[in-house]
Amino acid sequence: MRITQGCFSFLPDLTDAQIGKQIQYCLDQGWAVNIEFTDDPHPRNTFWEMWGLPMFDLADSAAVMLELGQCRRTYGERYIRLSAFDSSHGWESVKISFIVNRPKQEPGFRLERQEADSRNIRYTTSAYVADRPEGERYGG
Amino acid sequence: MPAEPPITLRSELDQVGVDTMLAELDRELIGLVPVKTRIREIASLLLIERVRKKMGLSGAFPTLHMCFTGNPGTGKTSVALRMAGILHRLGLSRRGHLVSVTRDDLVGQYIGHTAPKTKEILKKAMGGVLFIDEAYYLYRAENERDYGQEAIEILLQVMEQQRDDLVVILAGYGDRMDKFFDSNPGFRSRIAHHIDFPDYQDEELLAMAELMLREQNYHFTADARAAFVRYIALRRTQPRFSNARSIRNALDRIRLRQANRLVKDPDRLLTPEDIMSIDTPDILASRVFAPAPPPAP
Numbered sequence: 001m002r003i004t005q006g007c008f009s010f011l012p013d014l015t016d017a018q019i020g021k022q023i024q025y026c027l028d029q030g031w032a033v034n035i036e037f038t039d040d041p042h043p044r045n046t047f048w049e050m051w052g053l054p055m056f057d058l059a060d061s062a063a064v065m066l067e068l069g070q071c072r073r074t075y076g077e078r079y080i081r082l083s084a085f086d087s088s089h090g091w092e093s094v095k096i097s098f099i100v101n102r103p104k105q106e107p108g109f110r111l112e113r114q115e116a117d118s119r120n121i122r123y124t125t126s127a128y129v130a131d132r133p134e135g136e137r138y139g140g
Numbered sequence: 141m142p143a144e145p146p147i148t149l150r151s152e153l154d155q156v157g158v159d160t161m162l163a164e165l166d167r168e169l170i171g172l173v174p175v176k177t178r179i180r181e182i183a184s185l186l187l188i189e190r191v192r193k194k195m196g197l198s199g200a201f202p203t204l205h206m207c208f209t210g211n212p213g214t215g216k217t218s219v220a221l222r223m224a225g226i227l228h229r230l231g232l233s234r235r236g237h238l239v240s241v242t243r244d245d246l247v248g249q250y251i252g253h254t255a256p257k258t259k260e261i262l263k264k265a266m267g268g269v270l271f272i273d274e275a276y277y278l279y280r281a282e283n284e285r286d287y288g289q290e291a292i293e294i295l296l297q298v299m300e301q302q303r304d305d306l307v308v309i310l311a312g313y314g315d316r317m318d319k320f321f322d323s324n325p326g327f328r329s330r331i332a333h334h335i336d337f338p339d340y341q342d343e344e345l346l347a348m349a350e351l352m353l354r355e356q357n358y359h360f361t362a363d364a365r366a367a368f369v370r371y372i373a374l375r376r377t378q379p380r381f382s383n384a385r386s387i388r389n390a391l392d393r394i395r396l397r398q399a400n401r402l403v404k405d406p407d408r409l410l411t412p413e414d415i416m417s418i419d420t421p422d423i424l425a426s427r428v429f430a431p432a433p434p435p436a437p
Contacts (some may be wrong), residue, residue, distance in 0.1 A: 050384075059235040060267025061304040067263070 001108030003041050006081055008099040014063065019082070019100050023061035026084035031095055033064050034085060039078045039137045041106070041127050051075075054085060069102060077103045077138040092127050103138040106132045152190055158183045165222070170342040170351065177221055178335050179226060186230050189330065203332040204232060207275075210337025213385030216311040217273060219286040219337075223309060224269040227247045233307055235267035243277040246291040258294045258425040266305050275310035276320035292324060299330050313371055340383050342372050349387050353418070360418050367423040374428045390426070397422040 004010055014022070024032050025048050027097035051071040055064060063080070071080055082103035083094045107128040114122040130138040155161055161353065162183065165176060185202060192199055204227065208216040222240055230234025241261055248254035262270065272278070280286040297307050312320070321328040328334075340348070346369060353359055360368060375386055397416050402410070 007391070044437065055263065057264055058266070059237050060305065063263030063266040066266070066302070 007096055020061045020064055020065055023064045027058055031084035031086045034083045037075045037078045037080045052134055073102055152187050170348045175335055183293050190352055203303055204307045205299055205331045206309045206333040208311040208335050209317045211339055213383030214337035220309045221273045233268055235375045238270035238271055239265040240271045242273050247287050254290045258291045262298050269307045271309045276312050276316040279320055279323055295327055345372050345387050348384055352391055358418055360417055363420045364418050366424055367420045369429055371423055392424050394422050397425050
C-alpha cells in the first residue's frame with residue numbers, strides 16, 4: 001500500500017529534476033531544508049530521524065541533492081522526506097514536507113479490531129513491517 | 141546535420157550582453173591585462189558554446205576552476221569577488237554568489253571534524269563561486285597528520301564531479317602556490333585557468349589612486365599629483381611594497397594629514413574646494429620622503 005503523507009503524495013513519484021525545483025523554491029523563500037528518514041511508516045509517526053543537520057544558508061538546490069544522494073545510498077530502502085523550515089518570526093515552523101524516497105515494497109497496514117466493553121469495538125492500524133525490529137524492516 | 145539559417149555572432153553577443161560587461165570591467169579595473177584577456181576568452185567560449193548548442197553540437201561543460209597568483213595587492217581578491225558576478229551573467233554560475241573562505245573554515249580541529257566542515261562550506265557555495273584565499277595554508281607539509289589533506293581530498297572530489305554546480309577559485313602568492321601544487325599534483329591539473337596577476341605599473345597605480353580619491357570625493361591639486369608620482373616611485377623601492385594596498389593605505393594617511401592641516405587653521409573660511417583638494421604638503425610629509433631610512437620595526 002502506497003504511503004500518502006505530505007505534499008505531492010497523491011502524484012506519481014517526483015523525478016530528481018522535479019525534486020530539485022521544489023528545493024530551489026524552498027531555498028528561494030529562505031527556508032532551511034532538512035532531510036529525514038524512517039522505517040516506521042505509521043502516519044502518527046511524525047518525528048523522523050534527521051540525516052545530518054538542518055541546512056541553513058544554502059543558495060542552490062544542488063547542495064541538498066548531494067546530501068539526498070548520500071542519504072539514498074545509505075537508506076535507499078527506507079522512507080526519506082524533505083521538509084523546509086521557515087525560521088521567520090511568527091512562523092517558526094515547517095512549511096512543506098514531501099516524500100522523496102520510498103521502499104520498493106510497501107506491505108501496508110493491518111486493521112485490528114479490539115472488542116471492548118458492552119459490544120464496543122476499537123479500531124487501530126499497525127504497519128506489517130513494524131513487527132520486525134527497527135533497522136531490519138524493508139530488508140535494509 | 142540539418143540545414144539551419146546561418147547564425148551571426150552579433151545577435152548572440154547582444155543577447156548575453158558580453159560587450160557591456162567587458163567594457164564595464166575595463167572601466168572599473170585598472171591594468172590587469174592577463175586577467176581581462178582570460179575573461180574575454182571565457183566569454184568567447186561560452187558564446188561559441190551557445191551557438192554550437194543551437195546547431196545541435198553538444199560539448200562538455202567547460203571547467204572553470206581558477207587559480208590566481210600574484211604579489212600582495214595585485215587585485216586577486218577584488219577580481220574573485222567580481223568573477224562571481226561575471227560568471228553569473230555569462231550563465232555559467234546559477235546563483236552567482238561568492239563564498240569566501242580560508243583554511244579555518246575548511247579544516248577541523250579534531251578527527252572527524254574536517255569532513256562535515258568542508259562539506260558544509262561546499263554546500264553553501266553550490267551554484268556559485270567558492271573563493272579560497274591563501275589556499276597553500278590548506279596543506280602543511282611539516283605535519284603529516286594535518287587535517288588539511290582531508291579537506292583537499294573532499295574539495296578535489298567535488299571539483300571533479302560537480303563542475304557545473306560549483307566554481308572554485310584559489311588565490312595566493314605565486315611562489316607558495318607553486319609549492320602547494322608540487323605537493324598536490326592532482327590539484328593543478330583540475331584547475332583550467334592559472335592566471336598570474338602582474339605588478340602594477342607606476343601610471344596604473346596613479347590612475348588607481350585618482351579613481352579611489354574620486355570615489356571618496358577628493359582630488360589631487362596639480363602639484364600634489366606630481367608629488368604623488370614621486371611618492372609611488374619611492375615607495376616601490378622600499379620593503380613590503382604591496383601594490384594597490386600600499387596606495388590605498390597611503391591615501392588614507394594622506395587624508396589624515398589633510399584633515400589635520402585644515403584643523404590647524406580653524407578661523408579660515410572653507411570652500412568645498414578646500415575640503416576636497418589634497419595638496420602637496422599632505423603628501424610630502426610622508427616618511428617615504430624622509431632622508432634617512434626608517435628604523436626597522
